[in-house]
Amino acid sequence: RAKWSKGDSDESKNLPIYQHKAKLQQAVKDNSFLVVTGETGSGKTTQLPQYLHQAGFWNNGKIGITQPRRVAAITVAQRVSQEMHCSLGREVGYQVRFDDCTTQDTVVKYMTDGCLLREILADPVLSQYSVVILDEAHERSLNTDILLGLLKQTLSSPDKASKGRSVPLKVVVMSATLETDKLSVFLGGCPVFTIPGRTFPVTSKFGCAIGPKDTESSVYVKEVVKVTLDIHTSEMAGDILVFLTGQSEIEKACDMLYEKAESIDYRYDVQDRKVEGMLILPLYGSMPTDQQKQIFQPPPPGIRKCVVATNIAATSLTINGIKYIVDSGFVKQLNHNSRVGMDILEVVPISKSEALQRAGRAGRTSAGKCFRIYSQAFWEKCMPEYTVPEIQRTSLTAVILTLKCLGVHDVIRFPYLDRPEERFILEALKRLYQCDAIDRRGKVTRLGELMVEFPLPPGLTRALLQAASLGVEDLLLPVAAMLSVENIFIRPGHPEKQKEADQKHRQLGVQAGSCNDFTMLLSVFEKCKASDAPSAWCKDNYIHWRALKSAFSVETQLREILLRLQQKRDFPMEKFDGNKSELFRRCLCAGYFTNVARRSVGKVFCTMDGHGSMVHIHPSSTLFDQEPQLDWVIFHDLLVTSRIYIRTVCPIRYDWVKDLLPKLHEVDVYELSSVARE
Ligand code: ADP
Numbered sequence: 170r171a172k173w174s175k176g177d178s179d180e181s182k183n184l185p186i187y188q189h190k191a192k193l194q195q196a197v198k199d200n201s202f203l204v205v206t207g208e209t210g211s212g213k214t215t216q217l218p219q220y221l222h223q224a225g226f227w228n229n230g231k232i233g234i235t236q237p238r239r240v241a242a243i244t245v246a247q248r249v250s251q252e253m254h255c256s257l258g259r260e261v262g263y264q265v266r267f268d269d270c271t272t273q274d275t276v277v278k279y280m281t282d283g284c285l286l287r288e289i290l291a292d293p294v295l296s297q298y299s300v301v302i303l304d305e306a307h308e309r310s311l312n313t314d315i316l317l318g319l320l321k322q323t324l325s326s327p328d329k330a331s332k333g334r335s336v337p338l339k340v341v342v343m344s345a346t347l348e349t350d351k352l353s354v355f356l357g358g359c360p361v362f363t364i365p366g367r368t369f370p371v372t373s374k375f376g377c378a379i380g381p382k383d384t385e386s387s388v389y390v391k392e393v394v395k396v397t398l399d400i401h402t403s404e405m406a407g408d409i410l411v412f413l414t415g416q417s418e419i420e421k422a423c424d425m426l427y428e429k430a431e432s433i434d435y436r437y438d439v440q441d442r443k444v445e446g447m448l449i450l451p452l453y454g455s456m457p458t459d460q461q462k463q464i465f466q467p468p469p470p471g472i473r474k475c476v477v478a479t480n481i482a483a484t485s486l487t488i489n490g491i492k493y494i495v496d497s498g499f500v501k502q503l504n505h506n507s508r509v510g511m512d513i514l515e516v517v518p519i520s521k522s523e524a525l526q527r528a529g530r531a532g533r534t535s536a537g538k539c540f541r542i543y544s545q546a547f548w549e550k551c552m553p554e555y556t557v558p559e560i561q562r563t564s565l566t567a568v569i570l571t572l573k574c575l576g577v578h579d580v581i582r583f584p585y586l587d588r589p590e591e592r593f594i595l596e597a598l599k600r601l602y603q604c605d606a607i608d609r610r611g612k613v614t615r616l617g618e619l620m621v622e623f624p625l626p627p628g629l630t631r632a633l634l635q636a637a638s639l640g641v642e643d644l645l646l647p648v649a650a651m652l653s654v655e656n657i658f659i660r661p662g663h664p665e666k667q668k669e670a671d672q673k674h675r676q677l678g679v680q681a682g683s684c685n686d687f688t689m690l691l692s693v694f695e696k697c698k699a700s701d702a703p704s705a706w707c708k709d710n711y712i713h714w715r716a717l718k719s720a721f722s723v724e725t726q727l728r729e730i731l732l733r734l735q736q737k738r739d740f741p742m743e744k745f746d747g748n749k750s751e752l753f754r755r756c757l758c759a760g761y762f763t764n765v766a767r768r769s770v771g772k773v774f775c776t777m778d779g780h781g782s783m784v785h786i787h788p789s790s791t792l793f794d795q796e797p798q799l800d801w802v803i804f805h806d807l808l809v810t811s812r813i814y815i816r817t818v819c820p821i822r823y824d825w826v827k828d829l830l831p832k833l834h835e836v837d838v839y840e841l842s843s844v845a846r847e
């Protein structure tokens with residue numbers, strides 16, 4: 170182990186946190202809870218775990234660091250393994266959903282907050298860890314908020330905390346310079362360690378492209394490209410960081426930038442003769458990690474680096490050398506939509522505090538400039554002061570089931586850092602009851618205990634378990650895997666290519682026999698798996714090979730979980746006669762009967778969950794244009810634009826859901842929480 174205990178590199182000695190190394194090591198030793206705060210880029214995420222490692226904490230168990238975003242966990246683990254001179258997965262490793270890169274040797278473990286929550290399920294006192302660091306607490310992700318509450322509860326009852334542990338667990342909560350007092354008060358008045366930062370002034374300029382009335386998405390991509398090129402051709406040397414909403418917008422913007430940057434004549438256009446080219450790099454969550462490495466490398470001399478990123482570059486990852494920010498003013502956010510009663514990924518204006526955070530990225534090493542494409546009126550009228558914590562705007566179903574399985578029955582009086590509205594909690598209880606995960610008194614059922622083992626949305630898990638109990642899990646496992654990875658169907662931007670892709674996809678659908686979007690997923694999975702040259706097969710059929718490859722791995726992992734559960738004696742088994750296609754769709758109904766819609770007129774369907782939303786089948790569906798032949802359908806999710814679309818759709822018979830539908834209305838939600846209220 171001596172090999173990687175070399176100490177700190179010169180580069181890391183220059184980080185602001187380095188001056189406080191000894192004091193930080195001592196502070197963690199002295200306190201069971203500690204809040205650490207400092208400017209983004211001061212070295213918290215990459216350095217503190219190494220300091221604790223050097224201080225010998227690993228002798229008593231792993232040092233665990235959580236991140237709300239999976240890319241951050243992976244990228245930072247890579248970086249730290251290099252700094253510690255070990256190969257990734259050995260002493261330094263990471264674990265994210267469906268991707269575990271750790272070994273017996275791993276003592277510094279980066280992971281998503283969701284992964285640590287799963288570990289708590291199996292081991293409530295986290296006996297394998299000496300320290301747990303909850304990073305990026307200011308992001309207020311749902312899982313980090315729940316972890317905060319759970320760890321507060323565990324550590325505040327001494328007999329609970331020490332049970333099964335030789336030395337007490339240490340908890341460090343790290344946050345950018347927001348809300349640290351609130352965190353400290355929540356954690357019983359624990360000390361706050363502030364790493365003094367140095368920041369440089371950033372001047373911000375409003376634009377005029379986006380006013381309070383125009384929030385059209387095609388407008389902001391175009392405007393962002395225009396502003397970026399303006400900076401490139403008229404500002405002094407220095408790299409650009411562009412904030413956009415998601416993968417497709419980022420790819421579109423990069424394509425436009427490539428094209429336009431080609432035709433710049435640097436002899437005349439560029440004011441600063443030192444800049445003679447632009448290196449355009451996308452950065453988003455599902456990007457291959459080898460491509461992400463380039464982001465951190467300085468550009469070649471004379472070249473300006475331009476990173477087009479999602480919010481991940483706001484605080485999770487720090488890119489050195491950024492002097493200019495282009496802020497689109499928007500973010501993609503999961504929100505509970507009360508109109509349709511479901512969570513939906515939406516593009517919304519960022520908050521003012523988020524906008525300041527984005528601008529700040531330009532002032533890390535010298536003075537910088539931030540170009541906002543939106544107007545001052547947009548800032549004043551459309552942007553909220555702060556971002557609402559995820560716990561107050563998304564579905565709590567999975568988290569409430571986890572809490573119940575951990576023995577937290579009173580989910581209403583659980584110590585939340587910010588309390589979700591009671592109706593959100595009640596809605597989650599109702600959904601769990603409908604899936605048979607809890608009973609009428611709010612107690613976890615046997616099925617609920619099985620469901621919590623799967624890192625999947627409850628409806629999908631319910632369908633999978635239904636299939637398993639009937640012995641046809643082979644139909645559902647691939648579908649669950651396909652729905653857990655990024656989009657697998659390539660949709661080329663070019664109209665001709667788009668036509669060809671649509672045709673190929675339709676063909677695959679026809680070959681799948683009984684045509685619906687779930688069998689389509691199953692068929693693509695099986696065909697590709699059976700192929701001798703899977704990557705060529707994918708290319709030929711306009712399928713993302715990388716996404717499909719991860720679906721293969723996810724399917725194996727889900728199968729392993731299921732096998733483990735099936736080996737238990739009381740795994741539920743049922744009998745069923747009938748044909749396989751019907752069986753498949755009936756299993757889907759068991760989980761998706763809450764997402765059922767009936768055709769009302771023409772191409773319009775009406776949901777049956779009490780919201781009665783009017784919905785359309787999305788054009789990407791194999792059932793698009795066949796609406797007149799359909800009556801009842803179930804669907805996986807919704808997309809809201811000017812219309813509400815249902816995606817991944819399957820026709821069903823009313824008979825199959827007839828007995829289930831009353832469940833949507835019968836239940837009195839207050840009865841479900843009676844345990845909590847007694
Ligand atoms: P904080 O957590 O306080 O925001 P970090 O520990 O993430 O700070 O970053 C400290 C420094 O390490 C930054 O200068 C950042 O650019 C650098 N860094 C982090 N990850 C990488 C990486 N993968 N490659 C190169 N530099 C990195």
Ligand code: MG
Pocket residue numbers: 210213214215304484485
């Ligand atoms: Mg950090």
